[in-house]
Amino acid sequence: MYEGKLAVLTISPRGSVTVTYAWGDLADNRPGVADGAGKIVGTTLKLGRLPNGADASFAMQPDGTLAVTYALAGHTYTGTFARQ
Structure with missing residues (x-):
């Protein structure tokens, strides 16, 4: 099981967002947290x-x-996030 959390910090009228994303252990990837930016198009938020x-x-x-797709080092992981 992989754990992650997404906090949307700002949303502009044109769909640009800023977020904080935290992740747990996944393959060789150690837990971490990062601020990022992305764009909402329709019902999908795509981060940079x-x-x-x-x-x-x-x-x-x-x-x-939220149906999540997370791609790292040639592997793609999918799952679901629930609001907490």
Whole structure:
């Protein structure tokens, strides 16, 4: 199991966002936290590349959860985030 947390800090009227993203152990990637920026298009938030080299996107689902895609070092991981 992989754990992560996403905190959306700001959202502009045009969909630009700033976030803080925290992640746990995943393969060779150690836990960490990073501030980042991204863009919301439709129901998907796509972050710019994180400092650890990962790409992450979050798609809002009808039940209020986020479907997460996290790509790092040639591997893609998927999962769901629930609001806490």
